[in-house]
Amino acid sequence: MTAPDPPEIPAARPVSDVSPVVGVLGVVSLLGWFAICRQWPEISTAFDLPGPRARMDGVYAVLTGLVVACLPMVVWSLLVDKVHLRPSTGIxxxxxxxxxxxxxxxxxxxxxxxxxxxxxxxxxxxxxxxxxxxxxxxxxxxxxxxxxxxxxxxxxxxxxxxxLVEPxxxxxxxxxxxxxxxxxxxxxxxxxxxxxxxxxxxxxxxxxILPPGFVAVVNADFGAIAGDPVQLGVALLQLMFVIDVQIGTIGYIVTMRPLDAHIRSGNPFLAGWLAALICYPPFVWGIIGNGLVLNYETNTRDWAYWFAGNEVLLWVWAAWLVFLTAIYAWATFAFGLRFSNLTYRGVITHGPYRFTRHPAYVSKNLFWWCSVMPFLVTTGSPVDAIRNVFCLLCVNAIYYWRARTEEAHLLAEDPKYREYHAWMGAHGLITAPLTRLTDWIVGLRFTPRAQPAE
Known part of the structure; x- marks a missing residue:
């Protein structure tokens, strides 16, 4: 039985189904809304507006943030990208x-x-x-x-x-x-x-999970914490996570055919569902993080504890963690209106997806290693450190499994994704060397050994 031919590698990275401008507009609009909510006491005073003159951090402000971020993305998609005219809408x-x-x-x-x-x-x-x-x-x-x-x-x-072409x-x-x-x-x-x-x-x-992060960002006193690498780092991390959650939530809400943002298919593989659901409540509560099975934070303290007293290292590490979280948020808003788990809604090839097929998983798992530092424990016990490291490696393996099931789904659905997959394997800044390493390991495992001459 002969091995299948390797996929043909396209000369250029396939064009993304979503314009990079869409997600950027959502983020800029959201940041503008944060500014309005933070400055509402001054704004309401200047214009003598009725109502309480306090920062807007209630549930209505949270939900309005979704609308504020969503509208410019929809307008650009319809008027500039003209997504409603694409055959992929089925319209x-x-x-x-x-x-x-x-x-x-x-x-x-x-x-x-x-x-x-x-x-x-x-x-x-x-x-x-x-x-x-x-x-x-x-x-x-x-x-x-x-x-x-x-x-x-x-x-x-x-x-x-x-x-509808097929009503x-x-x-x-x-x-x-x-x-x-x-x-x-x-x-x-x-x-x-x-x-x-x-x-x-x-x-x-x-x-x-929308309100807690939104409230924290609106009420953060950036002026007071500007000189503290730990507090400023935490505040910026919260901001990145809020951007991720706000844009991601819009993706689940705006699944409409006229926007070409409908869910074309859900992942049909049981393994894909298991790998994804294990990472979210209620399942994650008993398995990952502080759960009972894969708790990689036993007797640990965060990066700020271990680097306390070293101002330079605190600033460097805070910047590194914020960078990783920014990549994670970028991986979400790069989808524009189309973010969601376990779904096929088109192919994204721009933004962080130019470097790796799974930027969110890479940045998230690196963040856990660098923020938790599971190999450092307050008890000094090597057993605790070994357990923590082993558990986080298991979590990393879950995300690798999750990535592979997502790839299997998309490879079966769209020839454009197959082209993107092949192009990234050859040219992706992160994906290409990992692909070569994997091919080398597989080659070592399955290449028949030469028989000695008789």
Missing amino acids: DWSLARTRKPDAARCVTKIAGLWATWAIIAGLYCVSRWYWSGSYEFAMSVLTVSIVPLAVLSIPYVVWLDRV RDHAWHFGALLSGRGEWDLEEVKKHGRTWLIKGFFAAFMIS
Whole structure:
């Protein structure tokens, strides 16, 4: 049996499906909103505005931040990138001139959509972790949102029914299954289920972690901490994480075909789901970090403790950690409107994805090593240090596993990703040497040994 031919390496890195400007606009708008919230006492005083003259750090300011960051990204995508005209949307706008909405088809879609939301609501209700801690905020937002979403879904479905090239979408197949119609397709129903399970699980998580970081950034006294590398570093880390969470949350909310931001497919591999879900609550609580299985922080102190008294090293290390976190945030806002886990929504090849196929995972795992320093323990026990290092290596392995399952999904979905994958393996600043190393190791393992001459 001969080995398959290696993939052809394209001459140039494939063009990204998302313009780099989109994410930058979102970040700039978000930073502007932070500035307004921080300066609101002065602004309200200058214009003699009614209401409390204090910094805006409440839940309405948090949610408004999503809108402020989202709108310029949507405007640029439609007016400049003209994403609504791409064939990948599955929309042909010329059909609106000749096709009328099919009432029965629309009712079936809406029934499938509403039934899906009811199932997700039921899962929220029976899952205890959604009703305590930070998740209470997410549940309150989703509870208030469900009625307007249900109402708006009716004109949205009817509008799209006129222009979809294939009007029997995933929601229609699920609705047809529920209504007992015989035309539904099981694979389409599975795709629908995977898409909404992903949105339901991750959207609730992202919304739940919005307020703490937002409040910390709005109320941070950067002037007072400017000379302290530890406090300034922590404040900047919070800012990077807030940018990541805000833009990432928008990605889960704005999954619309006219924006070419719809979820084209959810990861169909069980291994992909296991690798991803193990990194998020509630599973992460018992496994990674402070969990019982892979706790790599036993008897540790952070970088500031170990470098205390060395001002130069504190500044250097704070800058390094902020840099890693900035790469992590960049890896999120590079997606523009399309960020989400376990999904295929187009191919991103710009930004940090020019250097490695998984910049977020690389920067995140490096951050843990450099911030926690699991090999240094307050007890002085080598056993504690060995355990911590082993557990963090296991966490690194989980993220490697997760990356490989994501690649398997995208390689099966899009020839452009296959081109990008091959190009990065040959030219990526980080990916290329790792690929050569892997090929060398595999070659050592599987190259037959020469037989001695008789």
